[in-house]
Structure formats: C-alpha cells, structure tokens
Amino acid sequence: MIQLLRRWKVFVPMVLLGIELNFLFPLLVALIKSINVAIAWPHLVADSAVFLEQGGLTDGLHSWRALFLPVNEHRYVLSRLIAVLPRLAGEPLGAWSVVTSFLLIFGCLFVFSHCITRISCGKYPLVRLIITLAGALLFFNPWQAENLIWDINISWFFHNLILLSSVAIMLELPARLPPWFDFMLPPCALLNGGQGYGVLIAVGIVRLILFDRRFLMPISTIITLIIISLMPISQNQVSSWQFNLAFTLQMLINWWPASGLWSILTFGFIGFQLFRAEFEFKSWQWKRLIIFSIPVIYGLLFSLSVNLSRSSFGLAMANRESYTTPMLMIGIGGILMVWQLSIFRQEVNFIYIQIGCLLLPLFVLLPFLEVGFPRPRFFEQQRRLLAEQDRRITWFHCSKIQPEILPSNCLLTPVYDKWDLIRKSLNGKKLNFYRYGNIGAADSQKLLDKQMITDTNRVYLLRKLGSARHWIFSRKDIAAQSGDKLFIFNPHNKPKQFNIIN
Numbered sequence: 381m382i383q384l385l386r387r388w389k390v391f392v393p394m395v396l397l398g399i400e401l402n403f404l405f406p407l408l409v410a411l412i413k414s415i416n417v418a419i420a421w422p423h424l425v426a427d428s429a430v431f432l433e434q435g436g437l438t439d440g441l442h443s444w445r446a447l448f449l450p451v452n453e454h455r456y457v458l459s460r461l462i463a464v465l466p467r468l469a470g471e472p473l474g475a476w477s478v479v480t481s482f483l484l485i486f487g488c489l490f491v492f493s494h495c496i497t498r499i500s501c502g503k504y505p506l507v508r509l510i511i512t513l514a515g516a517l518l519f520f521n522p523w524q525a526e527n528l529i530w531d532i533n534i535s536w537f538f539h540n541l542i543l544l545s546s547v548a549i550m551l552e553l554p555a556r557l558p559p560w561f562d563f564m565l566p567p568c569a570l571l572n573g574g575q576g577y578g579v580l581i582a583v584g585i586v587r588l589i590l591f592d593r594r595f596l597m598p599i600s601t602i603i604t605l606i607i608i609s610l611m612p613i614s615q616n617q618v619s620s621w622q623f624n625l626a627f628t629l630q631m632l633i634n635w636w637p638a639s640g641l642w643s644i645l646t647f648g649f650i651g652f653q654l655f656r657a658e659f660e661f662k663s664w665q666w667k668r669l670i671i672f673s674i675p676v677i678y679g680l681l682f683s684l685s686v687n688l689s690r691s692s693f694g695l696a697m698a699n700r701e702s703y704t705t706p707m708l709m710i711g712i713g714g715i716l717m718v719w720q721l722s723i724f725r726q727e728v729n730f731i732y733i734q735i736g737c738l739l740l741p742l743f744v745l746l747p748f749l750e751v752g753f754p755r756p757r758f759f760e761q762q763r764r765l766l767a768e769q770d771r772r773i774t775w776f777h778c779s780k781i782q783p784e785i786l787p788s789n790c791l792l793t794p795v796y797d798k799w800d801l802i803r804k805s806l807n808g809k810k811l812n813f814y815r816y817g818n819i820g821a822a823d824s825q826k827l828l829d830k831q832m833i834t835d836t837n838r839v840y841l842l843r844k845l846g847s848a849r850h851w852i853f854s855r856k857d858i859a860a861q862s863g864d865k866l867f868i869f870n871p872h873n874k875p876k877q878f879n880i881i882n
Contacts, residue, residue, distance in 0.1 A: 392732050392736075393506050393507065393510055393732065396510050396732065396735055396736060396739065397506075397509065397510055397513070399739050399742075399743065400510065400513040400514060400516075400517065400739065401513070403517060403739075403742055403758055404513055404516055404517055404520075406759065406762070407517070407520055407522060407758075407762060408520065410522075410762040410763075410765070410766060411482070411520060411528065413766065413834040414478070414528065414529055414765065414766055414769055414834070415478060415479060415482060416834070416836060417766075417769060417770075417773070417834055417836060418477075418478035418479070418529065418769070419475065419478070419479060420836040420871035421773045421776075421777075421836070421838070421869075421871060422466075422471070422472050422473065422474045422475040422477070422531070423474070423772055423773050423776035423777075424473065424474065424531075424776065424802050425530070425772050425775065425776065425796040425797070425802070426530075426795070426796055426797070426798065427451055427452075427532050428463075428473075428474065428530070428531055428532050428802075429797070429799070429801035429802050429805075430449070430451050430460075430532075431460065431463045431464065431473050431474065431531075431532075432473075432801065432802070432805050433446060433449070434446040434447070434460060434463070434464050436464065436467045436468070437464060437465070437467070437468060438468070443464075446460070447460045447461055447464075448571070448611050448612075449611075449612060450611075450612065450613060451532070453574065453613075454573050454574040455570075455571050455572070455573075455608070455611070456532060456534075456535050456572060456573055457571045457572055458534055458535060458538055458571075458572050459477070459531070459532050459533070459534045459535055459572070462476055462477050462480045462531075462534055463477055463531055463532070474531035477531030477532070477534060478528070478529060478530075478531060480534055481527065481528065481533065481534050481537050482528075484534065484537035484538055484540070484541050485519050485520060485537050485540075487541045488519050488537065488540050488541050488544055489512070489515060489516055489519050491541065491544040491545055491547075491548050492512070492515045492519070492544055492712060492716075493508075493512045493515070494548055495544070495547060495548055495551060495672075495716060496508050496511050496512060496515075496716075496719060498548075498551055499668075499716070499719055499720050499723055500719075500723050504728060507728050507731060507732075510731075510732075510735060511715060511719060511731060511735065514715065514735045514738055514739070515712060515715065517738075517739075518636070518708045518711050518712060518738075519540075519708070519712075521635070521636065521704055521705075521708055522758065522761040522762045522765050523634075523635065523636070523701060523704045523761055524536075524701055524702065524704035524705045524708070525701050525761070525764065525765035525768055526700070526701040526702045526768075527701070527702050527704070527705045528765060529765065529768065529769040529772070530702075533702060533705075535572040535573035535575075535576075536573070536575070536702065536705040536706060537705065538568075538572055539569065539572065539573065539575055539576060539579050539706065540705065540706070540709060542565070542568060542569060542579055542583075543579055543582070543583065543674060543675055543678055543709060544675070544712070546561075546565070546583045546587075546674065547671055547672065547674055547675070547716075549561060550586070550587070550590070550591070550671045550674075551668065551671060553664060553667060553668070554591070555591070555592050556591060556592045556593045557587060557591050557593075559593075559596055562587075562593075562596035562597040562600055563596065563600045564600075565579075565580065565583060565584075565597065565600070566580055566597065566600045566601040566603075566604040567600070567604045567607075569583075570601075570604050570605070570608060571604075571608070574685065574689075575682050575685070575706050577681075577685065578678050578681035578682045578685055578706070579678060580601065581677075581681055582674050582675075582677040582678035582681055583674055583678075584597055584601070585677070586670055586671060586673075586674055586677075589670070590667055590670065590671070621688055621689065621692070622688070622691055622692045623687055623688060623691065624687060624691040624695070626695060627686075627687045627690075627691040627695055627697075627698045628683045628684065628687045628698075630695060630698035630699065631683045631686065631687075631698045631703060631707060632683060632707070632710075634698065634699060634703070634704065634707065635703075635704045635707035635708045635710070635711065636708065636711060636738070636741075637741035637742070638737075638740070638741040639710075639711065641737075642711070642714075642734075642737050642738055643710060643711075643714065645734070645737055646714040646715075646717075646718060646734055646737075647714070649718050649721075649730050649733070649734060650714075650717055650718060650721060653718075653721040653722075653724075653725055653727075653730065654721070656725070657721075657724070657725060661724065665724055668720055669717060669720060669721070672713060672716040672717045672720055673713060673717060674713065675709035675710065675712045675713030675716070676709070676710050676713035676714065676717075677713075678706065678709050678713075679706060679707050679708075679709045679710035679713070680710070682703075682706040682707065683707065686698075686703060711738070714734070715731075715734065715735075718730055718731055718734050719731050742758050766833050766834055767833055769833075770833040770834075770855075771791075771792060772796060773838070774791075774838075774840070774853075774855055775790050775791060775792050775793070775796050775797075776796075776802075777838065777840065777867075777869060778790035778791070778840075778853040779793075779797070779802065779803045779806055780806055780809075780811050781811055781840075781842065781853065781867065782851060782853070783803050783806035783807050783809070784807060785851065788800075788803060789850065789851045789852075789853065790853060791853075811875065812874050812875075813867070813874050813875040813876060813877045814874050814875070814876050814877065815877050816876045816877065816878050817878065817879065818878060818879050818880075818881045819866055819878040819879070819880055819881070820880070820881060820882070821860045821861055821862060821864075821880050821881070821882055824841070824860035824864070824866045824878070824880050825859060825860045827839045827866070827868070828841060828855065828856045828860060828866075829856060831855065831856065836870075836871050837868065837869065837870050837871075838855070838868070838869040839855065839856075839866065839867070839868050839869075840853060840854065840855055840866070840867040840868075840869070841853070841854050841855075841858060841860055841864055841865070841866060841867075841880075842864060842865040842866075842867060843858070843861075843863070843864045843865075844863070860880050861880065862880060862881050862882045863880065864880040865877055865878065865879060865880065866878040866879075866880055
C-alpha cells in the first residue's frame with residue numbers, strides 16, 4: 381500500500397507536468413513566430429491611428445506632451461512612448477511594441493515564480509515547477525490574442541506586472557513599504573489605461589490596511605488625479621452608464637474554458653482549508669492570504685468597471701479578447717492563495733487538484749465543459765491568433781499599395797480603420813518598389829500557395845476588375861492569371877512587382 385501511494389505521488393505530478401509541456405511548448409513556438417512577424421512588419425490598425433499625431437521625441441515639447449493625450453477616455457503613456465521610440469533608431473512607428481508586451485509577460489511570470497518560491501521557502505521544487513508552468517499557460521493565454529498582437533495594448537500587461545510586483549514587495553511583510561512605492565504606483569497605474577483605477581484600488585486597499593505610513597499613497601493619488609484633470613480630455617468619452625449582472629458573469633467565464641467552474645472549485649478549496657484550520661492562523665499568515673487576494677480583487681473590480689462603462693453597448697462586448705488579460709489575474713490569485721494554504725496546512729495535494737482542473741478543459745471535451753471563452757480549442761485559438769495578425773498586416777500593406785482609392789477596396793477597412801485616419805496618412809506617400817518585369821501564372825501560383833501566414837516574406841496578388849478603382853488584393857485566396865500583378869514584400873528591401881503573363 382505504501383509503495384502504491386509513493387508511485388501515485390510521483391505519477392500525478394509527472395502527468396500534470398507532461399500535459400503542461402504538451403500545451404506550453406507549441407504555444408511558445410507560435411508566439412515566437414508572431415513576434416518575428418510583428419518585428420518584420422510593424423503596422424497600424426484601429427486605435428493605433430492615434431500614434432500618427434505624435435512627432436518624434438526630438439521634435440520638441442509638443443511631441444512629449446502628445447504622450448499624455450487620451451485615447452477614448454483613457455491615457456496610454458507607456459504605449460505611446462514605446463510606439464514612438466523606434467523612430468529614434470530609424471524604425472517605423474510601433475516596431476518594438478509587441479516585443480515589449482512579451483517582455484512584460486515574462487516579467488509577470490518571473491515575479492509569479494518568485495512568489496511561489498517565497499511561499500514554500502525553496503521546498504517542493506517539482507510542485508513549484510508545475511505551478512509556474514500553469515501560470516505560464518495563463519500569462520501567455522492565447523484567448524487574449526488581441527493584446528498579444530496589437531501595439532497599443534501594452535498597458536494590459538504592464539498593469540499585471542505592477543500588480544504582481546506589488547504582491548511580491550508586500551510579501552516580505554515589512555512594517556512600512558518603501559516611499560518610492562507609494563509615490564510611483566498611482567501615476568504608473570492611472571496614466572496607462574482605465575484598468576489602472578482597478579490596480580490602484582486593489583493594491584491601495586491592502587496597502588492601507590496592512591502597512592504603516594498611510595499618508596504617502598493618498599497624497600500621491602490626489603496629485604496624480606489633479607494633474608490628469610488638467611490634461612486634455614477626449615471627445616469620445618462614454619456617456620452611457622449602466623449595470624448588467626449577465627455582463628459580469630459572462631466576463632468571469634471568458635478568460636479560460638470552464639473558468640467559472642474552476643473559480644468556484646478554487647474558492648471552495650480555500651474555504652475548506654480555512655474551515656479545517658478552524659481559522660486559527662497567525663496574524664502574519666492572514667496578512668499573506670490577504671496580499672495574495674490582490675489579483676482576485678483586481679479582476680473583480682475590472683469586471684465591475686467594464687460592466688458600468690461598456691455593458692450599454694450590448695452583451696457581446698463582454699467577449700472582447702482584450703479583457704482576458706486582466707481577468708486571468710483571478711486565476712493567478714487563486715493559484716497563489718491555494719498554494720499558500722497548502723504550505724500552511726502542509727498538504728500539497730490540493731494544488732494538484734486545482735492545476736488538474738485548470739488543465740482538464742484543454743484536452744477533455746465534455747458537454748458541461750462547453751462554457752467559457754468561445755473557440756475552446758487551445759491549438760485552434762493559436763492558429764486564429766496568427767491568422768488575425770496576418771489579416772491585419774495584409775490590410776496595412778493593401779492600404780499602402782492603393783491608398784488613393786476611395787472607398788477602400790481593402791478587406792476589413794471598417795474594422796481596422798473606421799475613421800479612415802490611417803489610409804489618409806498614407807495618401808501622397810507613394811509606395812516605392814522595384815519593377816521586375818514578367819512572371820508566369822504557374823510560377824506566381826506556386827509562390828502564392830507555398831507561403832505561410834508566419835512567413836516574413838509576403839506575396840500578394842493584385843487584380844484590376846472593371847473600372848480603374850476596383851481591385852482584388854489577396855495573399856492566396858484566388859488563382860493567378862494573366863494581367864494580374866504580383867507583389868513580393870521583404871522586410872529588408874523594397875517590394876518587388878511582377879506582371880503576370882501566361
């Protein structure tokens with residue numbers, strides 16, 4: 381019996397580890413490909429058009445002030461700064477933005493791993509590895525595709541890093557937090573997106589309850605709010621406010637397949653552990669549990685704020701992929717709390733059950749698990765992420781080839797350039813390309829067919845239909861024929877143009 385128990389204690393973690401690696405390795409490969417494509421082809425879509433109003437940072441005070449201009453009702457100082465910095469190195473707008481997002485995610489994973497290690501004081505290395513990989517699956521969650529591939533959404537990952545860094549700093553349980561923490565948190569949070577208010581409240585409440593010298597953070601917050609009130613406001617602020625409980629419930633089950641059931645199970649574990657311990661923890665133990673609840677509080681506050689400001693647009697708004705990034709912090713907080721309780725109670729089996737339930741919907745499809753985010757298949761979502769990035773770059777290249785054509789013949793223009801700001805910025809900027817003469821239709825078709833959506837060399841077919849202003853622009857969806865044009869885009873050279881002949 382003892383031998384069977386020992387084998388079981390080895391078998392369970394090894395199975396969990398194998399499942400995590402099975403999903404994490406191909407996910408990271410796909411995301412590395414998306415980074416390569418983003419570096420090769422920086423592009424502007426939708427709200428990224430705001431970057432066009434910014435001059436280079438060497439253009440004087442005006443260009444620096446532009447970093448603080450609002451986007452809708454929010455300010456994205458870090459996103460704007462990272463977007464314009466590449467110009468100092470002769471690179472286009474947004475060339476480093478996606479890479480920065482991924483660096484912030486790795487920062488979140490590092491801090492999360494540090495917290496896991498601090499909880500167990502270096503013990504249980506295999507369990508810590510399993511928990512860290514589970515956190516990695518959440519941090520690189522492919523259901524947050526919009527944030528992973530879009531230059532303007534750096535702030536979502538930045539706030540997650542602020543949140544976890546605050547947890548790690550508080551975890552040391554000093555009597556007082558360092559003054560720089562109280563001074564820096566409010567402006568860093570509030571000047572980088574509306575969700576910063578949730579970050580400030582979640583961290584600030586715990587900070588004010590548990591630590592001394594409580595006056596610095598309120599003073600810093602008041603100063604930050606006064607400065608923000610003196611800045612220009614947006615003309616497109618949301619004016620309709622309402623609350624819809626179904627909206628919040630939809631958000632709570634959308635950051636991971638079966639996340640609603642997982643959350644109920646996790647907080648059931650927490651309640652069960654507290655009940656078994658008869659709530660007789662020491663004061664420092666209670667403090668740690670409260671600190672680890674910060675990500676959960678943030679996720680709930682974020683869902684409430686989005687409900688109040690966006691639910692009037694309809695329930696479908698709750699399905700936005702960008703909301704996945706802050707909502708997954710509920711999962712991160714739940715993992716930290718269960719692991720801390722497991723260490724307090726010296727029962728690591730509960731963390732195995734929790735992680736197992738997190739992984740279950742990735743490889744087992746049961747009728748009652750068909751809840752959660754649409755497109756519940758993990759690898760299918762990775763392919764969709766790459767395909768969406770490909771569509772955005774294709775649209776941007778299409779707009780560069782035919783910017784003078786109105787209305788636009790480029791697919792998805794109403795989605796990627798609703799106000800026609802990006803295409804207007806391209807007018808008068810003629811695309812420079814090499815004319816390489818003729819190419820056969822068969823050879824053209826081979827080039828079109830063999831390209832992958834993650835290739836940095838991109839091949840496009842351009843066909844004129846009827847009037848001079850009617851075009852088809854495609855990567856591989858239509859067959860090449862005589863009279864078409866073939867464009868080959870290379871990230872390091874001018875595009876090449878060929879006339880297709882029989």
